[in-house]
Amino acid sequence: MPLSAAETITQLTGIIGADFVIGEPQRMTSYLNEPRKRFHTGAAAIALPGSVAEVQAILRWANANGVGIIPQGGNTGLVGGQVPLRGDEVILSTARLDRIRAIDPAAGTMTAESGVILANAHTAAENAGVILPLWLASQGSARIGGVLSTNAGGVNVLAYGNARDLTMGVEAVLADGRLYQGLNSLKKDNTGYDLKNLLVGAEGTLGIITAATLKIFPQPEDYETAMVSIANLDAALELFQYLRARARRRLSAYEIIPRLGLDMQLRQGMLDRDPTPGPSPWYALIEVARLTKGASGTLMAAIEGAFSEGILENAVFAESLSDRTRMWAAREQMSEVQSKEGASIKHDVSVPIAEIPRLISEGIAAVERLVPGIRPVPFGHMGDGNIHFNFSQPVGADPKAFMAGAEPIHNAIYDIVLKLGGSVSAEHGIGQLKVDLLRQVKDPVALEMMRSIKTALDPNGILNPGKVLGF
Amino acid sequence: MPLSAAETITQLTGIIGADFVIGEPQRMTSYLNEPRKRFHTGAAAIALPGSVAEVQAILRWANANGVGIIPQGGNTGLVGGQVPLRGDEVILSTARLDRIRAIDPAAGTMTAESGVILANAHTAAENAGVILPLWLASQGSARIGGVLSTNAGGVNVLAYGNARDLTMGVEAVLADGRLYQGLNSLKKDNTGYDLKNLLVGAEGTLGIITAATLKIFPQPEDYETAMVSIANLDAALELFQYLRARARRRLSAYEIIPRLGLDMQLRQGMLDRDPTPGPSPWYALIEVARLTKGASGTLMAAIEGAFSEGILENAVFAESLSDRTRMWAAREQMSEVQSKEGASIKHDVSVPIAEIPRLISEGIAAVERLVPGIRPVPFGHMGDGNIHFNFSQPVGADPKAFMAGAEPIHNAIYDIVLKLGGSVSAEHGIGQLKVDLLRQVKDPVALEMMRSIKTALDPNGILNPGKVLGF
Structure with a gap:
């Protein structure tokens, strides 16, 4: 029988202490309000473990009791991966795992815990005379674990790659509390399957990243x-x-x-x-x-x-x-400016670079046919093939009525993206927002492989339940 | 009940035709003799499928009948991954899957089937005015599928990365014959788990790569x-x-x-x-x-x-x-010169770059204590932290007696490598040679994760049985 919220809070308190378990709805608000304000489900509690061992203890308990655990970093994700879907889950905030464990400019590596705020990692790098070249609009709040779990991109992917490319190794707690010790700083290591790249970008559904070894680079002049x-x-x-x-x-x-x-x-x-x-x-x-x-x-x-x-x-x-x-x-x-200009409908998509002109011209034409007067504002990382293909409502239109017509606009854009061999989520991930979309557009065998891996590594389905694959 | 070799040959012939099934032991020699001549087990048959559909048909049959399938490219691997362990397996040669499906210099991509010889892929790139910067000593024989499955490195990793870094997407046949269609040429795609990097470097134990989209680059002046x-x-x-x-x-x-x-x-x-x-x-x-x-x-x-x-x-x-x-x-x-100088004992290892001087000085000292007169010839990719830490026998020593003392030399080198945070297989992989070693030195949780993934994707254990994980 599932635990009640009260039981959940009591048992969590037994594991990490009352100071680090939040059960009152009003104190949960900042953890539940995500940037797009699209998801509004409550949680049983927020847990703030202070060590890797405490993360392990929480997962051992959750796995034994069938409690869903939602890893959350800076709560900046745009697809609802970091907030609940059902209401009985526990949000595990990494905020207290915020140590930079090591930084070695000569070796070109930094080891940071998952709760380190990205901007703080930047500062630590700069203080050591180097750069961590992963720059996002949300870097003042986003934390390393979330950045890696969503394989974030940003404005310098062209020169340095995305979060996956900048990660040499990760440490992660698995669903049953076991600790995967994959921190390393080797350029070459062919000893079995690539678990690092499996955990990076898995949106917390296969394990909770607790630390990572990241690449750092000389500061440009x-x-x-x-x-x-x-x-x-x-x-x-x-x-x-x-x-x-x-x-x-x-x-x-x-x-x-x-x-x-x-x-x-x-x-x-x-x-x-x-x-x-x-x-x-x-x-x-x-x-x-x-x-x-x-x-x-x-x-x-x-x-x-x-x-x-x-x-x-x-x-x-x-x-x-x-x-x-x-x-x-x-x-x-x-x-940000789009939120000041009324309602907007957004798509984070990528295509092979050569197809960008066609993506944008065909996309605008198709959507303007659907909603005359709509204001297309596509922008972004042309060099990565990644466009934030956004549309603002027509001037003076009713925002609610505009948003009610989102579905055909999404379909029009995604149809063109898929026709051009593109991706329906270039950098934001799947979370809860795109679970159905993924099911529709992804190679079915790829989905089956992902489901098999998820079931193998999280048989009780406690890690970020319902996200990415829908279970 | 397992199939006899004769039944295996008859049934394979029914699938791909008699011209492409080899059952006579003397005609199998070139597939069974691997470069180091350390592994001498026979096979039930060699199968040479001519299309992806035939690879699928063979795997459907093998999975239903419990027949072990060993994918083999150019048979250049150095750890026995491409040759049998038991004797009842079928070697599936990719030699006939040798088409370059597409090359697009403007987009920077080439799509090649797994049986394309690496040197032929180089030539195709050069003919299009670009380079495929993956250069190995064995490139005249090695085939793309093997190069990717072992995540090969080579002499230009410093500038361009290893096989994994150069691969944008793969197509692969899974254990039960399903086709994973993961060819793409997107720089950014966050739609679920990273299956590409899981298949690359898996040494054919999770699926058989049939084609890949590779990065190509402008030719240096x-x-x-x-x-x-x-x-x-x-x-x-x-x-x-x-x-x-x-x-x-x-x-x-x-x-x-x-x-x-x-x-x-x-x-x-x-x-x-x-x-x-x-x-x-x-x-x-x-x-x-x-x-x-x-x-x-x-x-x-x-x-x-x-x-x-x-x-x-x-x-x-x-x-x-x-x-x-x-x-x-x-x-x-x-x-090559070491084989002309008598017996030699080899280690393909990596450490953080800064530790290379210590690796080599401590390694030589330890091994010279074990075998006075031994000739250390460490060489290789210093910039990648990857040294081929090889030793030639003392001049005039008996090769058999020298090789009989290999175990303590291996232990001495691997102890130092592990102490320095290194890897016991930097580029050659695990194959059958290093299965026991992997079990001893790898993080046990990492091994458990790999076993779970292997079991999930190949429940009957037919893909390259016994390699990497030992089952």
Whole structure:
């Protein structure tokens, strides 16, 4: 028989002490309110273990009693993976597992516990003279465990890869409390199956990551940053390939932004002035890192070359830190500004890079047929093939009525994504939001393999129940 | 009741036709003789399916009848993964799955079937004006499926990563004949567990890879290659870090070679002349790629800088293709020359890079205490932390008596590797050679997780039985 909420709280208190178990609904709010405010189920309790051994003890107990455990880091996920689905689960917050266990700039590694806030890991790296090149809009709240469990991406994937690429090894507690000790800092290790990559991106359904060894890198000397006007997305693709061939892996960011998104930010007072070189339907925010002892002016020279070949219209370079900050704000506020402009319907999708122009043109055409006056604001990581394909409601429309029409818009976008060989979740994951969608679009054999692995590693189904695979 | 060899042959013939089933022992020889000639068990038959559908049909039949299936590519593996353990298994050769399905230089992807010989994939890439940067000594025979299933490394891991890093997606037949369709060319895709990385490196125990989408890259304009004299391994490490900080990812190779190995090659007539700048206990073979429109002379300038700082003793640069070829031959013949110098005892190990000097000095001291006069010839990928820690028998010793003393030598080396946080199989894998070793040294929870996954995906245990996990 399942435990009552009261029994759950009593037994958890016995394991980790009353100070670290939250049972009063009003004190649970910050753990239950997720950024999109789409999911509103309660939890039996919040548990805040203070050590790996306490995480193990909680999972041993949960596994024996059939209690669902939802691992939660900074509660910044966008697909509801970190909040309950049924209401009888326990949220296991990693917030107290917040030690940086080791940092070794010469070896290029940092070992951080899963509750370390990403921005704090950045600071620790900078204090040691290096960088942890994983930059997300949510980095002030997101914690390492959640970043890894969702295989987060961000704005520097182009140069350094995503969370999976930056992770050398993980330590994780399994469903029955066993501890997988997979921290290592080896570049090569062919001793059996790749468990690290299985746990990274599993959204807490196969184990709870408690620590990770991450790659750190030398600090670039400085950056060249530019905002470039581009007539259309074919030109944006051509410019990307032109710059990539010249700057290679020093090209650390190539983000596209539509004019409409900048106009929204200017109207909402979110930018003190226009960071672009002038009116244009599209812009690219481009950054090239200058390495120690490396040549400067790489981006300037490449952009001059592209200009003389007619690939771009106009460009402005950041001449101060405040210029650079403004350009980046224009990119990073793209999501936030939409909430100020009424309701919006969002898709985090990827396609092979060469298909991006087609994705966006066909996607906009299809959706405009469905909802005349809708405002398309696709933006994002063109160099990774990853577009945040978002739509704001028509000016003056009723937000509720607009959202009621989301389904056909989703279908239109996902149909095009799948036709182009793309993914319906490029970086945000599946959580609870996309469980049904995954079931519809993923290779059925891949789903069967995932279900077999889930059942093998979590036979009682206590780890983040209902997420990703729906059980 | 298990099938007899005759029944196996008859039934396989019914599935793929008599022309592609080999049952006569003398015709099986080339499939059974592996490079190290350590494993001598027969097989029930060799099957050569000509299509993915035939691979599926064979596995459906094998799964229903409990027949062990050993996937085999070019039969170049060094740990016996590709040859039988019991004698009643069927070797499934991928040799006829040898199509390059697609190559797209603009997208940076090639899709090749698992039976494509690695050197043929290189040629296809070069014909399209790009490179597939996965270079192994065995590339003239090794096939893509085996290269991926063992997560092979090679001499360019430093710049481009190992087989896993170069693989975007795989297609594989599962134990019961289902087809996992995981070919894709997306840079970002967070839709469930990472099945690609689970199949890559699984040595054919979880599924048989039938095709893969691989990353291809622009051809470097040319290379700077040098052979450098180094007084000791601390200096070799310092030089590596010095060059890495300057050439970054253009540093495509940094291989260390002991003088003893060159003397052996010169004595055996394997080199027409000494490719080094003169006598020295150690050498580094170093290569830097010059990219299109990139500066030349990077390696020259860096080596001059290192020389003036006293990190290296002397250097000679390749001034012609034949110079470069000779330098690379000196590295690539290191393994072969040992077979001409009598018996040898080998270890493919890795440690964190900073620990390499200690690994080699402590390893040599420990083994020389065990076998006075033994000839240590450690060499390999210093930049990856991966050393082929090999020992040739003392001059004039009896090879059989020498090999009889292998066990304590293995133990001495592996003890040091584990103490330094290293791996007992950096690139060759586990196969049948290291099953017991893996059981002794791997995190027991990691082994339990692997066993659970194996059982979940191959419940009848028909895929490469007995390899890696021992069942």
